[in-house]
Amino acid sequence: MTPRFLLVPEQLLESARVELSAEAAHHAVRVLRLSPGAQIQVFDGAGRRASATVVRADRGECSVEIDALITTTAATALTVVLLQGIAAADRMDWIIEKSIELGVSGVFPMMTHRSAVKLDPERATKRHQHWQRIAISACMQSGQDRLPTIEAPSPPRATFARLGSNMAETTLAPNTQRLILDPLAQEGLSQVVQSIDMNERTSWVLAVGPESGFAPEEIEAASRAGFKAIRMGPRILRTETAGLAAIAALQALCGDF
Secondary structure, three states, rough: OEEEOOOOOOHHOOEEEEEHHHHHHHHHHHOOOOOOOEEEEEEEEOEEEEEEEEEEEEEEEEEEEEEEOOOOOOOOOOEEEEEEEEEOOHHHHHHHHOOOOOOEEEEEEEEEOOOOOOOHHHHHHHHHHHHHHHHHHHHHHHHHEEOOEEEOOHHHHHHHHOOOOOOOOOOOEEEEEEEEEEOOOOOOOHHHHHOOOOOOOEEEEEOOOOOOOOOHHHHHHHHHHHEEEOOOOOOOOOHHHHHHHHHHHHHHOOOOO
């Protein structure tokens, strides 16, 4: 697999010679052991990628020359946004990494009532920065050229209101399905998919609770914001499994696999 590295959009110009960021250069030189002449790819996080050649690799610094822009297949038309109750550190890292590998366009971490991890403002900032680095790494690995949005942690009610039916994000389609996973719900994901017009562009917003699930008042807040409760079959899944299973199932049901 050809190594991939993120550039800022202004750097992605044919024949340009650019410096990789300190973190990317460390990975290129110290981890991958790339040397001058090595072939790589670069992407700008906004949908473009290009082939490039390493021209200097020395002591954690790496310069590359951009050869040519690469035409790629169009990204999936399926837009999925994950609202995730903050889980324990390693589980939350896993959720963010794997959901991005599956192609979500955004992740909204939520500081729920039952979240085992409590973040003060300083820790929340550090975790947010950490999750953004995970997002970059996941895009590098999975071959995605659009960098998903990783929002700063916020309370569920604010998040539900922001993405609710009355205050829809401009990036979401007019036909947006808002779902909250609840093992006590009567309706399943497949029933929701079967009830909509698959020829119309649709965005999906999936809300998943932390290890102990959402508190009743949080489920009520989601309902008031236009979220429909669904269950993932007869099983009760762990938080690090539930969202990923729902995303994969949704992609299969919508023909994205």
